[in-house]
Amino acid sequence: MPATPSPSEFSAAAIAARANDLLPKFREAIADVPPEAGFGGIWESEMFLFYAAVAPFRPRQILESGRARGKSTLILARCFPEARIISVELEPTSDNATAAETKLQPLPNVELLYGDSRQILPARLQSGDAVLIDGPKEFRGIELALELLRTGKPCAVFVHDFPPRSRWRKFVEYELPGAFFGDDPMFERFRVLDQGRDPRAGSAEEKRGKYGIFACFPPNLPKPYWRLRTSLFLARFGLRLWRVV
Numbered sequence: 001m002p003a004t005p006s007p008s009e010f011s012a013a014a015i016a017a018r019a020n021d022l023l024p025k026f027r028e029a030i031a032d033v034p035p036e037a038g039f040g041g042i043w044e045s046e047m048f049l050f051y052a053a054v055a056p057f058r059p060r061q062i063l064e065s066g067r068a069r070g071k072s073t074l075i076l077a078r079c080f081p082e083a084r085i086i087s088v089e090l091e092p093t094s095d096n097a098t099a100a101e102t103k104l105q106p107l108p109n110v111e112l113l114y115g116d117s118r119q120i121l122p123a124r125l126q127s128g129d130a131v132l133i134d135g136p137k138e139f140r141g142i143e144l145a146l147e148l149l150r151t152g153k154p155c156a157v158f159v160h161d162f163p164p165r166s167r168w169r170k171f172v173e174y175e176l177p178g179a180f181f182g183d184d185p186m187f188e189r190f191r192v193l194d195q196g197r198d199p200r201a202g203s204a205e206e207k208r209g210k211y212g213i214f215a216c217f218p219p220n221l222p223k224p225y226w227r228l229r230t231s232l233f234l235a236r237f238g239l240r241l242w243r244v245v
Contacts, residue, residue: 004128005057005155007178010218016186019052026051027193029078033071035197039096042072042134042160044197045190046214049182050132050158051079053216057155059083059130065117065144066090066135066160070100076132077107085110086124088117090135118144127153134160134212138168139236145217146232150225157217164213171235172215178222182214 008014026048033044054062062080064087067073073087087104089097092114104110113120118136121144125131131154133141141159148154162169162181172179221228234240 004219007218009056010053010156010216012180012184012186012216015049015053016184018056019048019190022052022055023048026079030075033074033078036069036071039069039071041068043191043211044075044193045187046160046182046211047072047075047079048190048193049187049214049216050130051075053158054130054156055079057128057130059128059155061086061124061126061129063121063124063129063131064088065121065131065133067100067104067112068134069096070103072132072134073100073104073110074107077104077110081109083109086113087111088113088115088120090114090116118147122147122151125151125153129154131157132160133158137161138166139171139232142168142171142215142232143229145215146221146225146228149217149219149221152220155219159215159217161212162215167235167238169215171232172217174240175228175231176217176222178218180216182216183211 030044059080061084062076064073064076064085067087067089073085076085087110089100089112091097101112104112121131125148131148133144135141136144138161141161145157145159148157162172164183169181231240
């Protein structure tokens with residue numbers, strides 16, 4: 001049975017503390033995952049953060065929104081072989097979609113879907129699921145995360161691309177204080193996993209600016225859903241709820 005994480009178990013400090021024990025299994029799982037040089041996506045170190053955060057809670061299903069060429073989906077399938085991986089991509093006719101299908105169709109625990117994840121993910125969500133969102137982006141990604149978290153079903157929701165000082169990151173920092181981010185200094189050591197994975201990335205300093213950065217949401221919402229949605233609407237215009245009520 002999937003377990004529901006407590007606040008002390010789903011925190012940056014707790015994940016960093018258990019990472020060393022989980023790293024050998026992760027390395028073994030991704031050993032033959034090919035690099036995706038020049039195609040962007042989610043780095044191996046970021047996928048290890050997801051794995052270290054979620055693995056102790058044994059999700060039976062993982063929902064992914066936005067798979068690009070399928071590298072992150074492949075890593076999920078390898079790291080969670082007993083879980084069902086449901087991966088949603090918006091556009092079925094792109095070159096990326098073809099590359100992902102070629103890579104992923106042989107995997108028995110992966111289900112590839114096309115369409116709007118804002119409709120598909122809520123319909124497929126089950127208790128104890130882990131969720132990885134790499135599209136929709138920015139405030140729309142937060143909107144989808146809130147819609148899923150309001151149900152009380154996910155054990156965790158990760159949303160990609162939260163650069164420092166972005167308006168959508170500031171919203172999370174202010175309204176969802178239990179969330180944390182993938183660029184936390186405690187996770188810096190994970191980036192050794194990215195060495196040699198993309199020869200086009202250049203030096204370590206150049207690579208630093210290429211990380212998308214996860215926002216990591218614990219289960220349940222700290223405030224009423226209606227209040228968070230109102231705040232989210234205002235944040236799109238650079239406003240905060242406390243300034244207008």
